[in-house]
Structures are given as structure tokens and as C-alpha cells.
Amino acid sequence: MQNKIKIVTIGGGSSYTPELIEGLIVRQAQLPIAELWLVDIDAGAEKMEIVGNMAKRMIAAAKLDWQVHLTLDRREALKDADYVTTQFRVGLLDARLKDEVIPLANGLLGQETNGPGGIFKAFRTIPVILDIIKDMRELCPNAWLVDFTNPAGMVTEAAIKQGKWEKTVGLCNVPFGHINQACEVLAKEEKDLFFKFAGLNHFHWHRVWDQQGNERTAELIEKIYAPEHRAKTDEGLKNIHQIPFHYEQVKHLGVLPCGYHRYYYLQEPMLAHAVEEFERYETRAEVVKKTEARLFELYKDVNLNYKPEELSQRGGAHYSDAACDLIASIHNNSGKLMVVSTRNNGAIADLPFDCIVEVTASITAHGPEPLRWGALPSAARGMIQLMKAMEETVIEAAVTGDYGAALHAFTINPLIPAGDTAIKVLDELLYAHKAWLPKFADKIAEIERNKPEVVQFVDRLLADRKTHA
Incomplete structure (x- = not known):
């Protein structure tokens, strides 16, 4: 019989927690869980109590004997943990609002992980992740750190290179949307296609093959971006305005872009749309605040013991599910292919060997083994090298x-x-x-x-x- 495991979630009062619980319940046969600990700070205590009680109802409805603990004492929770997941936001949604409205008031993009706001989210988050690692080194020295706190790539790089916590993996929900879109456009199931992603968090590209070994990337570019038969499906990103990419540009690139590339390939119209939202008092932070308020009212219902459909409107669907998949894959040495932030190790020839990249990797008991991509096209190479230099400089500033x-x-x-x-x-x-x-x-x-x-x-x-x- 497998040893029982303890999972700790820092930022346990998040509105995403029900998705995390659902993901663990679905994988109950793969994960011999004994304890789940939800941790938050004083300012998040009320939300954690609400969502924690809902988690207990979900687990009871699944007839599982997992112990669920709610605490404001991080060190108490971390003791002997096997997996630590992070989903916290330093400064809560008020901080996100500042990240958005201050740049926009000055005519610059205000967005959670891009531009000035993304840099400042890293400034606030990186010192905290390094403090968490100090506690982990003392209290759970063998635990895996699974990060889906944004900006996930920079946080993961800081954890591994500054915090020296090699057992860190970063996650993002964006690849899920691109995979689903390709499946719908090609009328295929995910198991019938092979996906390879490479780049940085919120700045990656991908290619697609079918079971017969035929590459379908060019076909997808035509069916998704060509004006005469542009796909009706988008990437499923609730928080990004879906301005169409320039077909000729994507065709020249020869690989499929990330939805977040709109901020760089379509900077002017994306900024103009963000300014319009700002002027209507409808920045993403202001919208999410209202969405979260509705969610927590739902979560208070003592009869609710399942993840509500409304959570999909929150914008980060699949983050928590990806975390559960990753934990199960590490625990069972499954070799499953996932898109994660991890050491490059030569996967992308154009970036330093030891930097953190977001790539398709085989998930093993010793961590991710990235698939080799090779060199990027020149048009992508220049951008990604600039962005990696920017990320490294952000981390330096955050630490010093x-x-x-x-x-x-x-x-x-x-x-x-x-x-x-x-x-x-x-x-x-x-x-x-x-x-x-x-x-x-x-x-x-x-x-x-x-x-x-x-x-x-x-x-x-x-x-x-x-x-x-």
C-alpha cells in the first residue's frame, strides 16, 4: 500500500480552491491522500473559512476520509508536507487593480502578467515565495513546490535559481485552451493529436501532429487565422480581448502563437481596448472583484458540495486541475506529457541552458523532462531572448x-x-x-x-x- 500523502495549498481562500478539490477527488485512485491543509493570511481568513467548509462538503459527498485543516499558520501546515501548491496574490485583488489602473491612466497597458503590472506582481510575489522556501527547507525538505501563482515563469525561476529549490514546477492554464481549440478545429480528440509547446510563461508557441505523424500546424494556422474561414473558436481565455491575429504574420512565423502574444503583435488595438475598459470602470480586476463576490455567495450555501459552473467565468479555469494532474504524475512516475515551467536543459536552443522556460515535458518522479524543441524562427527568437532578459532583470530587482x-x-x-x-x-x-x-x-x-x-x-x-x- 502506498504511503499516505499530505498536500498543502498556500492561498487556500482562493475562489479556485473548489476546482483543486474537484481535481483531487477525480484522482482519488491515483493519490493516497491523508491530509489537505488550506493556508491563508489574516485578510483572507473569512474567504478561507467559506471555501474550506465547501471543500469539506465536497470531500464528504465523495465519501472520502481525507482530513481537511484550515489555518493561518503557514509553518504548522508545512510540517512534513509532500506537495505544496501556491495560488496566492500578494495584496489581494486591490493590488491587481493598482497594477491595471495606474499604467492605463498613463496610457500604458494595465494587465496582470504583462507590462508594468506583471513586473510589479513579480516584485511582490518573489520575496514571499522565497520566504515560503525557507520554511519548506526546515519543515518539509523533500516536498515538491507546485506554483500557479502568477507570473508563474518568473516565480518558478526565482524559486529554483534564487531559492535553490530544485523541486519546483510552474503551471499555467493557457495551453489547455489552445489544445481544446485545435481539437475542435480538426475534429479530433486530444489523445489523437500530439502537441509540443515551447517558450516562456504567457509567451509560448506550439506545433501539432496527428497519429499518422503528419504535422497539422500549417492547417491549423489556415483554419484559425485565415480571414476567409477564421475559426469560430478562440483559445478560451476569458481575460484577453479576442482581437484577430494578422494571418500573414502567423503564417510567416509557421508556428501557433499564444493568446497573450496579442499584447505584443497587436499592441495598439489591445491597448486601445484596455483604455476603453478603464474609462468604463471595467478593468479586469474590477470585473473579477464582482465575479468573486458572486462566487463566495454561492460557496456559502451549505447544500453546495460541487464546483459551480460560474467558476469557469473567473478566467483561470484549469489551473487547479493542472496542479492535480502534475501531483498525480509525479507521485506515480507516469511520464505524462504536460506543459510546465521548468529548467530549459537545452530544450530551446536559443535560451540559456539553466533558465526557466515553459515547454512540453514528460513528468516523472524526479520532475519534468522537457522535450527538445530546437531553435525558434528568427522572428520569435529575438522576442523571446528580449523577454527572458527582462524576466531575469525583474527577478534581480525583486530580490535586491x-x-x-x-x-x-x-x-x-x-x-x-x-x-x-x-x-x-x-x-x-x-x-x-x-x-x-x-x-x-x-x-x-x-x-x-x-x-x-x-x-x-x-x-x-x-x-x-x-x-x-
Whole structure:
């Protein structure tokens, strides 16, 4: 009989937790679970209590004897854990709102993982993941860290290269949408197709083959992007406006893009749409806040013991399911192919051997074994090398609190024009997030002393958004 396992979820009060529980229940035959621990902070205690009680109802309905523990004490939860999953948001949704509205008020893209907002989410998250690893080193030194806290690629790279926690794997839900889209367009089941992804988190490309060994990538490009028979299906990304890609550009590339590439290939119309949402007080953070409020009202229902359909509207469907799949694959040494953030190890020839990439990998008991992609087309190579340099610079700034590194990360990022606006937005975001950026405390104090216009701008902007909430 297999040894019983203990799974800990940090950010247990997340609205995604019911999907995690459902995924574990579905895999009960593969995972001999003894304990599930949901961990959160004081500010998330009420949500964790609501969602934790729902988790208990789901497990009881499945007639399982798993012990479910809710706690605000991370160290208590981590003791002897086998798998630690992370789904937290430093600063909660209020922080996401700042990441979106401050850049947009300055004419720059406001988005959770791209542009200035993505950089600042990394600044807030990376120090926390490194603190978690310190606790894990002491309390559960053999545990796997399964991260689907965004920006997943940078968080995973920081965990492995800065935290020295080799047993870290990052996950994303985006590949699920692309796989489903290809299956629908080709009228095939997933088992009848072979997918190979390569790139960075929210910045990957993919190719597709059928069971007879025929590559179907070019056919998919025609059927998805050619104007005369553009696919009715999209990538299933609730949080990205579906502006059509330029057919000629994708055809020239010869591989299928990620939905998030719209922010780079279609920067002007994507920014224009985001500004329209901003002006209507409908940024993604503002929409998600309302969606979450409805979800938690549902979760309070003492008769609800299954994942509600409304959760699919939240925008991150499949994250938790992917985590369950990964845990089961590691635990059973299954060799299943999954798209994960892991060490490159030569999979993408154009990037450093030891950097973190998002690739198709075989999942084993010793972790992911990435499939070799080789070299990317020139048009993709230049972009991915720039983005990887940006990610590395973001991590450096997050770990050190170096303002120069932060400004350099802004300068490298293709969505941020270098100059006075970049400095203005950087300073505004530093001030807005001062409670979560202790590494930058000295610089933030200097901004508060010497740049009253920054303080006034941010305070007025956030007060206005609060009034219209």
C-alpha cells in the first residue's frame, strides 16, 4: 500500500480552491491522500473559512476520509508536507487593480502578467515565495513546490535559481485552451493529436501532429487565422480581448502563437481596448472583484458540495486541475506529457541552458523532462531572448530592491516606452504598493518626500476607482 500523502495549498481562500478539490477527488485512485491543509493570511481568513467548509462538503459527498485543516499558520501546515501548491496574490485583488489602473491612466497597458503590472506582481510575489522556501527547507525538505501563482515563469525561476529549490514546477492554464481549440478545429480528440509547446510563461508557441505523424500546424494556422474561414473558436481565455491575429504574420512565423502574444503583435488595438475598459470602470480586476463576490455567495450555501459552473467565468479555469494532474504524475512516475515551467536543459536552443522556460515535458518522479524543441524562427527568437532578459532583470530587482534594475526591467519590456513615462509609472506603482515592497522601502520613502505629484496622482486615481466600485 502506498504511503499516505499530505498536500498543502498556500492561498487556500482562493475562489479556485473548489476546482483543486474537484481535481483531487477525480484522482482519488491515483493519490493516497491523508491530509489537505488550506493556508491563508489574516485578510483572507473569512474567504478561507467559506471555501474550506465547501471543500469539506465536497470531500464528504465523495465519501472520502481525507482530513481537511484550515489555518493561518503557514509553518504548522508545512510540517512534513509532500506537495505544496501556491495560488496566492500578494495584496489581494486591490493590488491587481493598482497594477491595471495606474499604467492605463498613463496610457500604458494595465494587465496582470504583462507590462508594468506583471513586473510589479513579480516584485511582490518573489520575496514571499522565497520566504515560503525557507520554511519548506526546515519543515518539509523533500516536498515538491507546485506554483500557479502568477507570473508563474518568473516565480518558478526565482524559486529554483534564487531559492535553490530544485523541486519546483510552474503551471499555467493557457495551453489547455489552445489544445481544446485545435481539437475542435480538426475534429479530433486530444489523445489523437500530439502537441509540443515551447517558450516562456504567457509567451509560448506550439506545433501539432496527428497519429499518422503528419504535422497539422500549417492547417491549423489556415483554419484559425485565415480571414476567409477564421475559426469560430478562440483559445478560451476569458481575460484577453479576442482581437484577430494578422494571418500573414502567423503564417510567416509557421508556428501557433499564444493568446497573450496579442499584447505584443497587436499592441495598439489591445491597448486601445484596455483604455476603453478603464474609462468604463471595467478593468479586469474590477470585473473579477464582482465575479468573486458572486462566487463566495454561492460557496456559502451549505447544500453546495460541487464546483459551480460560474467558476469557469473567473478566467483561470484549469489551473487547479493542472496542479492535480502534475501531483498525480509525479507521485506515480507516469511520464505524462504536460506543459510546465521548468529548467530549459537545452530544450530551446536559443535560451540559456539553466533558465526557466515553459515547454512540453514528460513528468516523472524526479520532475519534468522537457522535450527538445530546437531553435525558434528568427522572428520569435529575438522576442523571446528580449523577454527572458527582462524576466531575469525583474527577478534581480525583486530580490535586491535595486531601483536601477527595476527601471532597466521597464526599459527592456516591449510594452513600456523608455523615458519619463516609464519613470513616472514605476514611481507611482512603487508608492501604491509600498505595503508589499519592503525591499524598495528607502526608494519609496524618497518618492514620498520628493515627488508629491506622484503621491497625489495615485491617491486621487485610487479614490476615484473606489467611488465607482
